[in-house]
Amino acid sequence: MKISFLLQNAYGIGGTIRSTFNVASALAARHDVEIVSTIRSGEKPRLPLHRKVKLVNLIDQRAEKGADRDHPLLTQDSQYVPPVEAKGAHFSALTDQRVAEHLAQTDADVVVATRPGLVMYLAEFGQDRYLRIGQEHRIYGTHEPTIRAYQDASIPHLDAHTTVSEADANTHRERFPDVKTTIVCLPNGCPPSEVEPSDGSAKLVVAAGRLIPVKRYDLLVRAWETVAATRPDWKLRIYGRGPELAKLRTQIDTLGLNEAVTLMGAHSPIETEWAKGSIAAVTSREESFGMTIVEAMGCGVPVVATDCPHGPGEIITDGEDGLLVPVGDSDAIAKGLLKLIEDDELRRTMGAAARVSAQRYAPERIADAYLELIDSLGGPRTTTEEPAPAAAPAPRPVPLAKRLRRTVGRIVRPLRRRVAKPAEPPVKKVIKDIVVRKPLRPVASCRVDAHGDVLVSVERKGISGDKLSLTVTRRKEGKPVEVPLHAPADGKGPYTAVLKRAELRLGEGRWDLHVVRAEDKARRRVVSHLAEGRGLVDLEPLPGAPFTWWVPYPTVDGYLALRAWQRDAHAEARSLRAAGDAFTVEGTLHGAEFTADGDPVVLGTPRGEGASEVTVDVEVVDATTFRFTVPYERLRAARAGDEATTWDLALRTAADAKPIRVARLVGDIVDRNKTDLYPSVADVRPYFTVNSDLAVNLAAAPSS
CATH class of the missing domain: 3.40.50.2000 (Glycogen Phosphorylase B;)
Known part of the structure; x- marks a missing residue:
């Protein structure tokens, strides 16, 4: 059929x-x-x-x-x-x-x-x-x-x-x-998730879908104001794109939730992001089905959803594998989220039950339902039988002379063939030793383990050969770093490689992955199937120097890549809060230490000519934690005239120490300049650069 x-x-x-x-x-x-x-x-x-x-x-x-x-x-x-x-x-x-x-x-x-x-x-x-x-x-x-x-x-x-x-x-x-x-x-089909399911430990709530009015993400942001006041250690991520983006950005800025709520943009496949969270949130005014609900549940994430028409109530069993709350009630949404945030055991129990419930929507079951519907309608209306062949016409009589010629031919032709000498086979010279191998078409998934190592699994279907390796190559450099690619012991599973964070030194930049076959020097870039970053959400940097951080990700054209940072020392901007006259950064120091008599400062180095360097004192909270505040007036005093000016921020632990760039690198996010955004206050806007370094811009003074 x-x-x-x-x-x-x-x-x-x-x-x-x-x-x-x-x-x-x-x-x-x-x-x-x-x-x-x-x-x-x-x-x-x-x-x-x-x-x-x-x-x-x-x-x-x-x-x-x-x-x-x-x-x-x-x-x-x-x-x-x-x-x-x-x-x-x-x-x-x-x-x-x-x-x-x-x-x-x-x-x-x-x-x-x-x-x-x-x-x-x-x-x-x-x-x-x-x-x-x-x-x-x-x-x-x-x-x-x-x-x-x-x-x-x-x-x-x-x-x-x-x-x-x-x-x-x-x-x-x-x-x-x-x-x-x-x-x-006939509900939508949702395949079982291939990603490592959530373990319910990350302090993260995830929502995903089109940013349109019916989804009521404004209610979710409003509810999060209540959640953040009680549990500021928890964060909310909203994945998706759509016409409500600008309104949500303004709402987050107005409520001062920039450190608590992140608009992540669209992401596919979304399963890797569901698995990073411990709770999912759906706040729609209406849901015809709720594909995102089933996807999140399949990743072991319990869902707090509004009990809107019609889908959520048919998918979620309230109190068993998720929670249903009244439609349009931000207080009820906050209460439901806090119920799961405050109860670790309930959250994990519901997550396990959610995975089981999601199996009802396996595509194979929905496919069976389609076939049952087709059968109930009478099945296919066109026959699949081959039409009977038409009767062959009666043969015409063959003239006697023609029959004699055919008889002679049947006798003479075999005799002639016996006399003919067989042709000599050609002798292979140039191509005699060439072995044609199947082309490489590597497809891989990766996962970050508890040590921050990247475990790469390359599907068997796309590769062949005995001497295979995985290489990582920094873009625009062209010098690959080779990692052994191990064949499965049972001959059935994927090939595997491990990029060990403690051993492999990858310079700062973006690295592409290739599979290389030694026999014919074939080299093909690895297509991304799943790039799982759940292990990075709560991971901490390795002690000592240099500071190393890796984030695997799928490129826009579908390949598997790795973003790497390697610095002698690093000042991580853990939080940034803007007030009416200054912004304050709290962070941690890695690969360096504060000393009792160091007198640390943060230096703001201006881009271009004319403006002056800005210096602010650093408060040392403990051996690795610091805090500093940048007054807006100090920036205005340091710029050249009324022109717009940007300063790059770095921490110096002592007068003779090398400045350490302040940046936000720790975590699972590849491009902080796209997600970690802050409003302009009094014409001052702190932001993260394309390298995730912290900078601050002061807009040009208005003309009189």
């Missing part, structure tokens, strides 16, 4: 894409499955897809080489999809044309449409020769009225329509009491 899923764009990372990829991959183990992406916006999908799933693209809109990016029909409105849906999904007259052509020509037995516009197309252009199934990934009453009207008109023309919650399936049945269309709940 051939099953075809219609997606708007298979090259994003949204929940509908994830759930479709998951179920399609599960079905591909037993059937012929394809995903038809209406729009192609990238080179390859950003989410993992089973190799047996065929990906078909209808409109190529890639930025540089998309064949359809200048097609005139792209600028013309769709005639079948209402403007609100068409605008949001980039549907146009060209999608009208291409989807209609595809639905007329497809050889699929079942076609599944995954969003309202595609449901409308399937109802309009679908054929009776295949089953037509629509999906609803939202809640019935939440669509814009025009979209709802078009969708309502389309559903009766389908064989089946699915929802992701039983409550929404009941609502649909009530709205369509007389239609023959089968309406059934």
